[in-house]
Every structure is written in C-alpha cells, then in structure tokens.
Amino acid sequence: MKKLLILGGGTAGWMAANMLNHYFTESKVINPNQKSWQITLVESPQIGIIGVGEGSTPQLKKFFDLLGIQESEWMPACHATYKNGISFLQWSEHQATNRYFHPFPSPFDRQTASAFLYHCQMRSRGMDVPVNPDDFFLSAKLAQLNRSPKPLLGKPQIPLNYAYHFDSAKLGAFLCQRAVNRGVVHINGKMERAIQDKDKSMRAIKLATGETLDADLFIDATGFNSLLLQGVLEEPFDSFDSNLFNNKAVAIPSTSQKIIPSETKATALSAGWAWQIPLTNRTGNGYVYSDQYLSPEQAEEELRRHINSNIADESETRSEAKHLNMKVGQVQRHWHKNVVAVGLSQGFIEPLEATALHLVQETIQKLAASLTDPSFDSEQERIKLRFNEAIKRRFNGIRDYIVCHYKMNTRTDSQYWVDNRENNNISTQLADVIDTWRSKKDIAAVLEQHQMTHYYPVISWYCLLAGYGSFAPATSPNKLPSSNMKQLAHYIMQNASHFAPHNESLGIST
Ligand SMILES: Cc1cc2nc3c(=O)[nH]c(=O)nc-3n(C[C@H](O)[C@H](O)[C@H](O)COP(=O)(O)OP(=O)(O)OC[C@H]3O[C@@H](n4cnc5c(N)ncnc54)[C@H](O)[C@@H]3O)c2cc1C
Structure with a gap:
C-alpha cells in the first residue's frame, strides 16, 4: 500500500483528503487495478486555518455530487445559502452601468443569451439598445427577487447552474469528520522539519512531538506558508502583483x-x-x-x-x-518531485470571482488522473509537465478575466481606479480580447483561439464588457421594437415564478 500525506487541514487539505480517498480507496473509478493508498492528514490546531473564503463557483456542486453528499446534509451544517451569481456594484461611475449581474450560464439561457449577444452587437454598431445583462438572464431575476435556483415542486424543473455561500471553518470540520469516518488518518501535530532524500525528494516530516511520518507522495496544503513546495523544495513563486494590485x-x-x-x-x-x-x-x-x-x-x-x-x-x-x-500569484510548478501544492500554498488569485476552491478541485482531479495514468511509472516527468502546464494555464486564464474587471472600471474618484484602468501589464491574450472588443469585432473567435473559454465562457466575457458599458457612445436611437424587451421581461418573470423563495429553500421562516 502506498502512503499519501496531506500537510494542512484547511478547506483545501480536507477537500483533497475526501476526493483522493474517493478516487483511490472508495470507488476506484479511475482504474480498478490501481494500488490502494493510505491517506494521512496532519494539521496544526495551534497555527489554525485562514478562516475566510465563503463563496464558490458552480464547480463546488460537482464536488458534493462526486462524493454523494446531499445538500440537506452539508448545507445546514455549514450555514450555507444558494448563490445565483455576483452583482458588481459601483465599478462604473455612470448611472446606467453602475451595477450588473454576472450569472452562471445554464442551458436555459440559450434563448435569452442570444438576444443579449444580438443587443451587444447592435450597441457596438452605435444603436442605443439595452445591454445590461440583468435584463437578459433568469439568474439575475432570481437574485433580484431573493429566490433560490431550486424550482418549486409541481412547477417546471428548470435546471440552473448555481453555487453556494458557506462558513469555511464549518465546511472544513464537516469534511474532516466525513474523511475520518471513511478511513483517512487524522493527526493533530505541527511539522518541525522535513527529511529529504539525496535527490531532494521528500521522505518524511518530523512533528514537534518527535514523531516521524514518511510517505510516497506529499500534498502541501499549508496555506500561504507553502511549507513543503515553496519552503523545503524552494519552488519559485510568480507574483501577479503587476496585474492585480490588491494584497x-x-x-x-x-x-x-x-x-x-x-x-x-x-x-x-x-x-x-x-x-x-x-x-x-x-x-x-x-x-x-x-x-x-x-x-x-x-x-x-x-x-x-x-x-x-x-x-x-x-x-x-x-x-x-x-x-x-494576500499573496497573489502562483508557483512555477504546482507539482515538483513528490510534492503537490493544493490551495493557497499553490497560489491565489484574489477572491473577486470566488475561484480558489474551484482551483483546488481542478488540481486534485488532474492529480488523480495523472497518478492513475497507465504510463505514469515510465513517463512520470512528461505527465507532471502536462499537469503543471494545465494548472498554470487555468490560473492564468482566471487571472485574465479578473484583471479585465479592473481594466474596464470607469471610476475617476481615486488614483487606485485610474491606475488599474491604465495598467498595461496585462497578458497578450487579454490585450487581444480588449483590442478586438474595442475594434467592434466579435470576441468569441479570439477567446476560442486563445482557449480562454476553458476558464470563462463567451457569455461571461460579454456580461463583463457590456455590464461595465464598455462601448463607444451611441450614435443612433434604439430602433428595435419596444415589445421585444417587454416580451423578454415577461418570459423571464414567468419562469422566475417557478423558483422557491430563498428563505423557503433554506427552511427559514420569514
Ligand atoms: C480575503 C480572502 C477571501 C477569500 N474568499 C474566497 C472565496 O470567496 N471563495 C474561495 O473559494 N476562496 C476564497 N479564499 C481562499 C480560501 O480562503 C482558501 O482557498 C481556502 O480557505 C483554503 O485555504 P487552505 O486550506 O489552502 O489554507 P489554510 O486555511 O490557511 O490552511 C492551512 C493549514 O495548514 C496547516 N499548517 C500550516 N503550517 C503547519 C505546520 N507547520 N504543521 C502542521 N500544519 C500546518 C494549518 O494548521 C492549516 O490547517 C479567500 C482568501 C482570502 C485571503
């Protein structure tokens, strides 16, 4: 049996413990012939967890679905609520564009999204048509009405993509209990030092108690400290501070x-x-x-x-x-020798789109797939390289979308906002998207060409750019029939009425 040691018991460490235990010992879904792993998680209650991080992307639902955990089980335990999306407020100074909603696109949106894209096209040609995403997406209406993304019983069961808000400390505790119940060994202890092999690979960690724990593979989930990957293995960290100013x-x-x-x-x-x-x-x-x-x-x-x-x-x-x-950026290699960093120890993009746990899930999923690749033993270095490139691209892809929020702001009330807008330290891919938008061409092709839709779909980019009103001034009045928007509003409202009030979905009386 192989040994896997996870150092760190924040949300990242416990998500890793549950997912890897699921892949390697419970379901063996990836490769039924693989060797079993004994998973141990070590954490230091003295050091504790960061204790923030309360929003998710829709990916977190997939995490619970993968593990077969029902919402009725985990949500009350973590004071969790439903999240239809994010409202961006006051990022623009202009009355018409000082708020917009970024929905999580769903198949239901196909019809209304095409109307939205058409309006954006007309607006970029100078026609003064409505382009605020709030008018086009069902999730935006549900958020306005304080409704959950869960349809009422007896009404059409429209499947929507949605995410959650939760107490991160409670989520960690819930996942700890679940992992321990399923055989993950949990040790409270502080790592004092690492023991390495001649080639610098990790052999073991020594705890303050004197106990030594050896393993074949180490997951560094020690938060911003990144004790194993950035500490012991001295993996360099590439800061995003020239792109993203918040620290x-x-x-x-x-x-x-x-x-x-x-x-x-x-x-x-x-x-x-x-x-x-x-x-x-x-x-x-x-x-x-x-x-x-x-x-x-x-x-x-x-x-x-x-x-x-x-x-x-x-x-x-x-x-x-x-x-x-906040240490914003990412390590150069997320997996080096026999250490894989997960969570804040691998990097962090500021929390504007609440993507940190999403990146944890991606990393663990890709790690599991890599370890169970039939050619892993003979082609380890190539597989690690592919893993590192994929995770790095994902970090960069998410970063570009977040940087775009700052580039598109129109505030003039502080130097911070002016500097963000004028900052030209952006990736060539993002510069290409912005130039294409400004030259009134379709950005979809450019997003595809740079594979940026792997991280945010075309519709999210349109929501951001149109939401901030990033168009040249209109040159002609709205010539589209006014009945179009009325019909759309009616259609969205009618469908919104099929969804439960949020409090009701949470079992809370109003
Ligand atoms: C301001 C802010 C807002 C955020 N908002 C969001 C959000 O909305 N959504 C989102 O997904 N993410 C968000 N995040 C990120 C989120 O907080 C983290 O991704 C998440 O909490 C996971 O953290 P972690 O487990 O990597 O680290 P931590 O929670 O810091 O855990 C580190 C673990 O390592 C252990 N440890 C450290 N040193 C030792 C040692 N020597 N020996 C033994 N154990 C040790 C600690 O005890 C702890 O258990 C936010 C982060 C910040 C800073």
Whole structure:
C-alpha cells in the first residue's frame, strides 16, 4: 500500500483528503487495478486555518455530487445559502452601468443569451439598445427577487447552474469528520522539519512531538506558508502583483439578513472592493484592497462605513475586524518531485470571482488522473509537465478575466481606479480580447483561439464588457421594437415564478 500525506487541514487539505480517498480507496473509478493508498492528514490546531473564503463557483456542486453528499446534509451544517451569481456594484461611475449581474450560464439561457449577444452587437454598431445583462438572464431575476435556483415542486424543473455561500471553518470540520469516518488518518501535530532524500525528494516530516511520518507522495496544503513546495523544495513563486494590485483584506461579520439574498455583492470602494456574502447565521463582509493606496486602519474604517450604510442598526458591526495579507500569484510548478501544492500554498488569485476552491478541485482531479495514468511509472516527468502546464494555464486564464474587471472600471474618484484602468501589464491574450472588443469585432473567435473559454465562457466575457458599458457612445436611437424587451421581461418573470423563495429553500421562516 502506498502512503499519501496531506500537510494542512484547511478547506483545501480536507477537500483533497475526501476526493483522493474517493478516487483511490472508495470507488476506484479511475482504474480498478490501481494500488490502494493510505491517506494521512496532519494539521496544526495551534497555527489554525485562514478562516475566510465563503463563496464558490458552480464547480463546488460537482464536488458534493462526486462524493454523494446531499445538500440537506452539508448545507445546514455549514450555514450555507444558494448563490445565483455576483452583482458588481459601483465599478462604473455612470448611472446606467453602475451595477450588473454576472450569472452562471445554464442551458436555459440559450434563448435569452442570444438576444443579449444580438443587443451587444447592435450597441457596438452605435444603436442605443439595452445591454445590461440583468435584463437578459433568469439568474439575475432570481437574485433580484431573493429566490433560490431550486424550482418549486409541481412547477417546471428548470435546471440552473448555481453555487453556494458557506462558513469555511464549518465546511472544513464537516469534511474532516466525513474523511475520518471513511478511513483517512487524522493527526493533530505541527511539522518541525522535513527529511529529504539525496535527490531532494521528500521522505518524511518530523512533528514537534518527535514523531516521524514518511510517505510516497506529499500534498502541501499549508496555506500561504507553502511549507513543503515553496519552503523545503524552494519552488519559485510568480507574483501577479503587476496585474492585480490588491494584497490585503479586512473582514468584519454582521448579523444575518431577515430575507437572505441569493447572490454575492461585490461593491467597488475607494481602493478595492467589498464582498457581502449572506449565510444563514450571519453576513460575511470584507474589503479587498491594495496597501499602496490605503492603510489597514483606513480600510477597516471604510468597510465599517460601507456595512453601516447597508444595515439599519450600527451595533450590528461592532464585531472585531480580521486583517489578512494576500499573496497573489502562483508557483512555477504546482507539482515538483513528490510534492503537490493544493490551495493557497499553490497560489491565489484574489477572491473577486470566488475561484480558489474551484482551483483546488481542478488540481486534485488532474492529480488523480495523472497518478492513475497507465504510463505514469515510465513517463512520470512528461505527465507532471502536462499537469503543471494545465494548472498554470487555468490560473492564468482566471487571472485574465479578473484583471479585465479592473481594466474596464470607469471610476475617476481615486488614483487606485485610474491606475488599474491604465495598467498595461496585462497578458497578450487579454490585450487581444480588449483590442478586438474595442475594434467592434466579435470576441468569441479570439477567446476560442486563445482557449480562454476553458476558464470563462463567451457569455461571461460579454456580461463583463457590456455590464461595465464598455462601448463607444451611441450614435443612433434604439430602433428595435419596444415589445421585444417587454416580451423578454415577461418570459423571464414567468419562469422566475417557478423558483422557491430563498428563505423557503433554506427552511427559514420569514
Ligand atoms: C480575503 C480572502 C477571501 C477569500 N474568499 C474566497 C472565496 O470567496 N471563495 C474561495 O473559494 N476562496 C476564497 N479564499 C481562499 C480560501 O480562503 C482558501 O482557498 C481556502 O480557505 C483554503 O485555504 P487552505 O486550506 O489552502 O489554507 P489554510 O486555511 O490557511 O490552511 C492551512 C493549514 O495548514 C496547516 N499548517 C500550516 N503550517 C503547519 C505546520 N507547520 N504543521 C502542521 N500544519 C500546518 C494549518 O494548521 C492549516 O490547517 C479567500 C482568501 C482570502 C485571503
């Protein structure tokens, strides 16, 4: 039996433990003849977890589906709520474009999305037609109406893509319990030092208690510390700081809302943006900013003002603030020798689109596929190279989409926003997409050519660019029949009525 040691028990470590245990010991879905692995997870309660990270992409549903975990089982345990998408507020100064909703596209949207794309085309040719994504997507309407993405019983069961909000510490605890129940060995202990082989591969870790734990493969899930990959193996880290300026965050919870929203709000502030994430027992708030433009004290004060402007009772924001550093970028090789980094130890793109756990899932899935590749023993280096390139491309692809938010802002109220808009340290692929958009050509072909649709679909790019009103001024009035938008609104509203109020889906009375 082979040994796999996961160092770190944050959400990344426990997601890895559950998925790898599922692939290697429970289902053996990938290769029925593979050797079994004994999985051990070591974590240090003294060091603890980062304790933020409350939003997901739709990928997280696939994680629970893979493991056969029902929403009724994990959601109440983690104070979880449904997420139809993200509202971007105040990223533009113009009244008509100071808010838009980024939905998670679903097959249902095909019809309305084609109307949206047509409107975008007309708008780029100068016609003053509506192009805010909010008018075209069912998920946007569900978020406006505080409805969940779950259809009511007896109504058409329209399948929508959706994500979640959750308490990350509770999710870690839930996944820990589940993994331990299924045979993963859990050790509370602090790694003091690593023991390496002659070729520098990891042989074992030594804990503060003196215990030595050896393994064939090590998963570094030690958060921003990246003790094994960046620490012991000295793998270089490529920072994204020339693309993405934010390097700090401050988080302050407030009480939960009576009617729980089914969306994340991302509101631009003076030197970054604030998240508002609704859970069943509280609301998560945080400000992601750059300390080149704002001190932690100023950020905390601005966040408190922002929270107070959204709630009636100021006493609800007396909670202590948690200040965090963010190391934004990625390691050059996510898998080097016999160490694979997962979670913050492999890299982090700031949390604007809540993609961190999505990257954890991708990494684990690709790792499992690599390890069970029939030619792994003879072609290990080639397989690792392919793995590293795929993960690196995914990080870069997601980064480009997030950078595009900052490039497209139209705020003039602070140097931070001006500098972001004028920053030309962007990838050639993103520059190509923006140039194509500005030259009024179809960006779909360019996105395909650069394989950028693997990370965000064409519709998401259109939502972003149209949502911020990134068009030249209109030169002709709207000549499309006004009945078109009325019919569309009616169609969306009618379908929205098939979905349950969010509180009802969560079993909470209003
Ligand atoms: C401001 C902010 C907002 C975020 N928002 C989101 C979001 O909305 N959505 C999302 O998906 N992600 C988000 N993230 C990222 C998310 O927090 C992380 O991806 C997630 O929590 C996983 O973290 P981790 O497990 O990699 O690290 P951690 O939670 O830091 O866990 C590290 C583990 O390593 C252990 N450890 C460290 N050193 C040792 C040692 N010497 N010996 C033994 N154990 C050790 C620790 O005890 C701990 O168990 C956000 C991050 C930040 C900073």
